[in-house]
Amino acid sequence: METATEQRTLFTKEEIGVTTPEDSKPQHRPEKTLPADRAQDKPAPTVGKPFVDNPRMACRHVNVFYGDKHAIRDVSLDIGRNQVIAMIGPSGCGKSTFIRCLNRMNDTIEGCRVTGEILLDGQNIYARQVDVVPLRAQVGMVFQKPNPFPKSIYDNVAYGPKIHGLARNRAELDEIVETSLQRAGLWDEVKDRLSHAGTSLSGGQQQRLCIARTIAVGPEVILMDEPCSALDPIATGKIEELIDELRRQYSIAIVTHSMQQAARVSQRTAYFHLGDLIEVGRTEQIFTTPRHKLTQDYITGRFG
Amino acid sequence: MMLLTLLLLMTLAAYYLGLRRAVTVAGGPTSVRVLHSRPAYYGMWTAIWCGLPALIIFAAWQMLEGRMLTHLVVAQLPPEMQSLSAARLSLIVNDIRNIIYGNIPVGQVSPAVQAAAELYLRLQAISRIALAAAVLASALAGLGAAYGRIHIRLRARNQVERLVLWLLGACSTIAIFTTIGIVLSVLYEALRFFKSVPLTDFLFGLQWSPQMAIRSDQVGSSGAFGAVPVLAGTLLVSGIAMLVAVPIGLLAAIYMSEYAGKRLRSVVKPLMEILAGIPTVVYGFFAALTVAPLIRSSGHAIGLDVSSESALAAGLVMGIMIIPFVSSLSDDMINAVPQSLRDGAYGLGATHSETIRQVVLPAALPGIVGGVLLAVSRAIGETMIVVMAAGLTANLTLNPLKTVTTVTVQIVTLLVGDQEFDSPKTLAAFALGLLLFVITLGLNIIALKVVRKYREQYE
Ligand SMILES: Nc1ncnc2c1ncn2[C@@H]1O[C@H](COP(=O)(O)OP(=O)(O)OP(=O)(O)O)[C@@H](O)[C@H]1O
Numbered sequence: 048m049e050t051a052t053e054q055r056t057l058f059t060k061e062e063i064g065v066t067t068p069e070d071s072k073p074q075h076r077p078e079k080t081l082p083a084d085r086a087q088d089k090p091a092p093t094v095g096k097p098f099v100d101n102p103r104m105a106c107r108h109v110n111v112f113y114g115d116k117h118a119i120r121d122v123s124l125d126i127g128r129n130q131v132i133a134m135i136g137p138s139g140c141g142k143s144t145f146i147r148c149l150n151r152m153n154d155t156i157e158g159c160r161v162t163g164e165i166l167l168d169g170q171n172i173y174a175r176q177v178d179v180v181p182l183r184a185q186v187g188m189v190f191q192k193p194n195p196f197p198k199s200i201y202d203n204v205a206y207g208p209k210i211h212g213l214a215r216n217r218a219e220l221d222e223i224v225e226t227s228l229q230r231a232g233l234w235d236e237v238k239d240r241l242s243h244a245g246t247s248l249s250g251g252q253q254q255r256l257c258i259a260r261t262i263a264v265g266p267e268v269i270l271m272d273e274p275c276s277a278l279d280p281i282a283t284g285k286i287e288e289l290i291d292e293l294r295r296q297y298s299i300a301i302v303t304h305s306m307q308q309a310a311r312v313s314q315r316t317a318y319f320h321l322g323d324l325i326e327v328g329r330t331e332q333i334f335t336t337p338r339h340k341l342t343q344d345y346i347t348g349r350f351g
Numbered sequence: 352m353m354l355l356t357l358l359l360l361m362t363l364a365a366y367y368l369g370l371r372r373a374v375t376v377a378g379g380p381t382s383v384r385v386l387h388s389r390p391a392y393y394g395m396w397t398a399i400w401c402g403l404p405a406l407i408i409f410a411a412w413q414m415l416e417g418r419m420l421t422h423l424v425v426a427q428l429p430p431e432m433q434s435l436s437a438a439r440l441s442l443i444v445n446d447i448r449n450i451i452y453g454n455i456p457v458g459q460v461s462p463a464v465q466a467a468a469e470l471y472l473r474l475q476a477i478s479r480i481a482l483a484a485a486v487l488a489s490a491l492a493g494l495g496a497a498y499g500r501i502h503i504r505l506r507a508r509n510q511v512e513r514l515v516l517w518l519l520g521a522c523s524t525i526a527i528f529t530t531i532g533i534v535l536s537v538l539y540e541a542l543r544f545f546k547s548v549p550l551t552d553f554l555f556g557l558q559w560s561p562q563m564a565i566r567s568d569q570v571g572s573s574g575a576f577g578a579v580p581v582l583a584g585t586l587l588v589s590g591i592a593m594l595v596a597v598p599i600g601l602l603a604a605i606y607m608s609e610y611a612g613k614r615l616r617s618v619v620k621p622l623m624e625i626l627a628g629i630p631t632v633v634y635g636f637f638a639a640l641t642v643a644p645l646i647r648s649s650g651h652a653i654g655l656d657v658s659s660e661s662a663l664a665a666g667l668v669m670g671i672m673i674i675p676f677v678s679s680l681s682d683d684m685i686n687a688v689p690q691s692l693r694d695g696a697y698g699l700g701a702t703h704s705e706t707i708r709q710v711v712l713p714a715a716l717p718g719i720v721g722g723v724l725l726a727v728s729r730a731i732g733e734t735m736i737v738v739m740a741a742g743l744t745a746n747l748t749l750n751p752l753k754t755v756t757t758v759t760v761q762i763v764t765l766l767v768g769d770q771e772f773d774s775p776k777t778l779a780a781f782a783l784g785l786l787l788f789v790i791t792l793g794l795n796i797i798a799l800k801v802v803r804k805y806r807e808q809y810e
């Protein structure tokens with residue numbers, strides 16, 4: 048059954064790919080010892096394949112604390128190139144916390160502490176000499192609530208390129224704005240009113256504007272935290288198409304509460320539970336034959 | 352007093368009676384759900400019927416009593432007294448009052464007046480008893496009527512709430528009517544002023560020396576009432592104050608809300624707000640005794656001619672005084688900018704300072720503008736510091752090192768001391784007051800406009 052789907056679907060080489068030595072470790076852990084409800088002291092081991100060949104980002108033994116609260120517990124996970132990884136799990140399990148680690152957005156939260164390694168193209172983004180400003184230009188983020196700046200549509204998209212000096216003149220900037228809006232599927236709707244306030248758009252349009260704003264900076268990785276949670280099915284559909292389209296060029300990590308959405312847009316899925324990464328695998332496999340009891344309970348709707 | 356206490360007690364009793372009655376009507380505490388409103392509303396409804404009409408009677412009686420009694424007493428006066436002129440008559444009435452309140456010893460007035468005063472006191476005693484009777488009767492009648500009308504379908508809540516609504520409305524209009532009253536009184540006096548000094552002379556005159564010859568044969572200036580120098584002084588001093596307060600206040604607010612740690616903020620913010628609590632007189636000392644001499648000596652050191660009281664000294668100190676207004680409001684506004692906007696900017700790789708300058712400040716601008724304009728109003732209305740540090744001479748100058756005077760200071764100097772209330776000199780104060788009012792009103796309107804414009808843009 049699995050092989051059939053592999054041939055049929057668009058899974059890239061890496062996922063079908065050869066397992067690295069590292070990769071095989073978690074799989075071989077005997078499932079019997081996994082606690083069905085978690086042991087309070089020890090982080091639960093991850094089932095499935097958290098690692099891929101030639102990852103864009105690699106997280107190793109990541110722990111996040113909010114003051115005393117241990118919000119992410121020893122998570123190791125790869126973000127593959129040109130693919131979408133979906134993060135699912137019940138509310139409060141740490142999906143947002145984890146995804147915010149990937150471009151150090153947690154730095155802005157007082158009392159938040161991150162340990163472990165997160166490598167972007169082999170370089171630890173938490174290393175001392177790394178500057179977060181270029182990092183965040185490389186790893187862009189789209190938030191749950193559309194948050195356009197109180198500026199015109201044009202200025203919203205032009206903001207990133209301007210601060211990073213990506214355009215030498217007005218014509219280049221115009222071009223960046225137009226292509227970004229086009230790629231976000233918003234150009235036709237707003238091309239006649241670029242000077243209107245970004246906040247005057249509908250929620251779905253605002254979210255696409257935020258996506259355009261993010262891709263205008265030319266990031267390599269795009270992080271999306273529940274980008275469709277405030278949108279209607281049509282806008283959601285558009286954004287899902289867009290994600291699929293963007294995948295050709297970018298690596299994408301998306302947090303979602305919609306299982307269908309995870310199944311539609313992602314190639315890999317990671318299931319989080321109370322700060323632990325429980326299971327990672329190809330999306331098909333997670334949704335059809337989850338290996339962990341908790342994953343199974345979650346996707347069959349027994350909780351969450 | 353006794354009467355009011357009694358009324359209060361009756362109202363309280365009415366509340367409980369109404370409540371009990373409602374419960375009884377409903378058929379016991381377990382079945383109060385059949386009532387239209389909750390039982391407490393029936394209590395309030397009864398209490399209102401008991402207390403309110405009685406209170407109105409009481410108030411009306413109090414208002415009319417004096418006039419009625421005077422009228423009756425005057426009617427009893429001997430005819431030759433009644434036929435006196437109105438002014439004389441009112442003197443006699445005054446005498447009567449004074450006797451009643453014990454202000455003049457009994458033996459000093461004519462027997463007729465004495466008799467009138469006694470009559471007055473007798474009538475007053477009767478009136479008091481009648482009042483008590485009326486109030487209590489009304490309270491009892493109200494209570495009884497309301498009690499009898501309590502019924503499960505009585506819409507007590509709606510009626511009580513309508514009354515509360517009226518009360519709220521009345522309170523909100525008090526502020527409006529007070530403002531209107533102030534404006535009208537100032538306007539009336541100002542118009543009297545403009546009868547003797549033409550409006551154009553006042554608005555465009557370049558001379559301000561409000562001395563008037565009191566007697567026609569007196570030597571002295573004839574007085575000049577051109578408001579321009581005074582106004583210019585006000586603008587100069589307030590301008591200097593804003594130049595000090597806006598940058599310092601705003602930058603302090605940015606530091607407080609964006610950079611300072613929690614501990615530092617919890618110490619420094621209250622300290623800054625203490626500035627707002629210092630009495631302006633104290634600022635005045637500071638300006639006159641410390642800042643002005645400092646400015647003068649340093650001015651002399653570099654060869655400038657500085658007067659001992661200068662617009663600069665007053666403006667600087669006033670600026671320090673209004674820093675907390677600017678900083679505290681701006682701080683609130685900056686904190687009110689949603690974190691999601693900041694995250695959006697950070698997520699694009701904006702630096703902290705870029706985020707503040709390009710995202711946070713524009714979003715907080717309406718509030719900041721509001722705070723600044725509030726501070727301007729405050730600066731224009733400030734008196735004490737200017738009296739002490741800027742001087743009293745109306746110089747038409749833009750040189751901050753010279754003595755100037757402001758609108759508020761002139762109002763004060765015009766009104767202190769013994770003055771006739773109909774000389775142009777005194778009335779000029781009202782004209783200045785009106786001018787000040789118009790200016791601050793204009794500022795507030797502009798502030799609202801600006802804020803609304805930015806709101807539209809940023810929401
Ligand atoms: N700023 C914070 N300070 C303290 N604790 C926090 C903070 N943010 C999150 N947490 C805690 O960390 C845990 C994970 O939160 P997180 O927001 O990552 O959950 P989530 O999986 O994104 O949930 P949801 O699906 O509801 O968005 C939660 O228990 C939460 O209470």
Ligand SMILES: [Mg+2]
Pocket residue numbers: 142143144272
């Ligand atoms: Mg979340």
